[in-house]
Amino acid sequence: MAEIHGALAHQFDDPEQQVEASTLGMWTFLATEILFFGGLFVAYIVYRLSYPQAFAAASHHLDILLGTVNTGILIGSSLTMVLAVYSAQMGRSRSQILFLAATLALGLAFLGIKGVEYQHKFHEHLVPGAGFQFSDADPRHAAIFFSLYFGMTGMHAFHMVIGAGLLIWMALRAWRGEFSASYYTPVEMVGLYWHFVDVVWIFLFPLLYLIGRH
Amino acid sequence: MDPHAAAAQRKTYFLVFGALLLLTLVTTGVAFINLGPLNTPVALAIAMTKAALVMIYFMHLRHSTFLARVFAGAGLIWLLHFITFTLSDYLTR
């Protein structure tokens, strides 16, 4: 079995220990992310319970088609991501890079559509602040909804940008031949991060886009 | 990995992907149906199912150590606790 130079860090006794430690480390980090986004979810719950009509009215102004399409795109990117990890596991470097690139492309598509949505909101005067206008319900409470909308999707988008950077880095390392069937832990860890960002969106979508649509 | 197991794993990924897309369409569709107070719980249940599918199959919790699953669950449980106790204030004011 070919040894990848520097694959076993000096503090570890064997590769299994390294993989397990890395996995636990990434899950610990994802737990911190759950609580980080969690604070926003707490704020959302409190205000949705307090101002249900305003939240429903505000939610109607979000583009349900773009939101659904974006959800599909992100789920697709999770598929390509897991297939990238799978390719790494099989030692198929080329497929790995292609799937990483596909994941990146889908992620960028998601961000592009998000950018379009944000632009629409700006033109519709739905960005909180001095220019905010809303007539379908109490505008103050609608402003809170849109604050949470921009805060939560903005924070999510920021995490996707970081994810995009990580994907590029992994693709570079794969291209340099740093991974093999016996060592692909970094790709797997980036995969965990990417899936997590997908999970956050899985909750954001119904909570923001689908309030009181009937 | 043995080729049979590998092929089976690939197939699982595609099945899960299909299920996730389907559930997405369902959640959007159901939003337009008036279920009264059940709309939100249904939407959340679908979201939780999708999240579980991603975590178990895409994030490999299915094949992970017990400890990894504990770590994964800990964050979720802690968030639930945070939500519950904060609501204990707002719902009893």
Added chain:
Amino acid sequence: MSVIAETTVAARARPPRRHYLNVNYGVRSWLLTVDHKRIALLYLVSVTLFFFLGGAAAVMFRLELLTPQSDLFEAETYNKLFTLHGLVMIFFFLIPAIPAVLGNFLVPLMIGARDLAFPKLNLLSWYVFIIGGIFTLIAAIMGGVDTGWTFYTPYSSTYSNSYVALTVTGAFITGFSSILTGLNFIVTIHKMRAPGMTWLRLPLFIWSHYATSLIMVLGTPVLAISLVLVALERLFQFGIFDPRYGGDPVLFQHLFWFYSHPAVYIMILPAMGVVSEIVPCFSRKRIFGYTFIAFSSLAIAILGFFVWGHHLFVSSQSVYAGLVFSFLSMLVAIPSAIKVFNWTATLYKGSIVYRTPLFYALGFIGLFTIGGLTGIFVATLPIDVHVHDTYFIVAHFHYIMVGGTIMGYLGGLHFWWPKITGKLYPEGWARFSALVIFVGFNLTFFPQFILGYLGMPRRYAAYPDEFQVLNVMSSAGASILGIGYLIPLIYFFWSMRYGPYAGANPWDARGLEWTTASPPPTDNFDYKPRVSQSAYAYEEEQKVG
């Protein structure tokens, strides 16, 4: 019967030829190190600087409080001073000090590992700490923040005319330092214990750092998002905490205290871990109730997340929620009490050896008990209505943070100083400064219990005349306390150059860190550690290898 090496015996010891301090020289070898021991020293220097900065702020406002009038500073300046004091002391000293200095140094040594699980993340953690500190200092220099370290909305998010966004950014960044350290410790303790080092053989210092790390990882992210929301509200007029939009300012308090209450357990648990190491060593006895102490650390960490509403008793939080939080706050005292009983039982009928680390540990036990008991007082709803936002609360948390944590930190520094530097500190000066600190501390903070109960509010530059005598006592105590803290700074430096060599185990303590040289080699052990003894086996010889 083992005897603690006297100074003359230690003086014959020689340090190892190559160890982690002399393996290479130069600024780059320190700033780019991944050795947990060097990173611990980077933190030691940083937290010491921050400690004296926070202390300087305290000197300023204790000078102001010598007279009833607000005559030394304008009210807004006074507000900025106590805010700086709180921010610096909490985020840049109390939270990192023991975990990032002693924890970083000792965790791998105590479990028999070569380093932490993620050495590069460890270095990143220090850099993140420094960058966060620089942001906060820049904000302070530009004019600072007058909201109190608690950043209550809507004052912080809407009305304050100070550098809130910049300061919360600094605190936000520093939070990641905490998260990375906690993550590192958790994975290390799970995965990198030496053969034979089962969970129930771990030193209690490790158990307490594990529990602390759980809190760091589960709590700090919520602080992060709270601070982000304040910054967004300030910059973009979001309205989430703004009553004019239907926002609830108390929501910020829920988000903030969900972290900041567990944060106080981040500050105390490591100190309790230090005490659990010192007490058996200087009683020459196994610790009483090892398993109880180990699990009490976990209990404190978990229960600590269930009580944050006790900071919101008078905020308009629901009375029913207040009742629940009050009850749970009483419960969280139980595991702390268990520790105090077990330390006491360890000392009872022990062969006590009086050295400076034990003096600090004894100081901790007494002062923490007072602080903890007053915590029960204020957990009682009607009492808190009377003393909330008074000096009673200030005294309560200073008894725990200073009388507890700082005593624990100093005790730990003295106990492990020989291991870290290979040198002995001067015992006579150390005892003297411990006494000065103890006297100065009580003179500073005991009068504050009385002041608070009599009604003096906190965070005020001016006060009614009848409170002057107690305030003067408090300020006098603070000057004594300050001198007490300066003396160790001097002799620790002195000892690095002129102190006698310590040898591997000057205290004849038990624990893997004492089986390796002082200072240790870069990879910690020259042999592969294998554990066959339980912890604190003071009735046996320390088994090596």
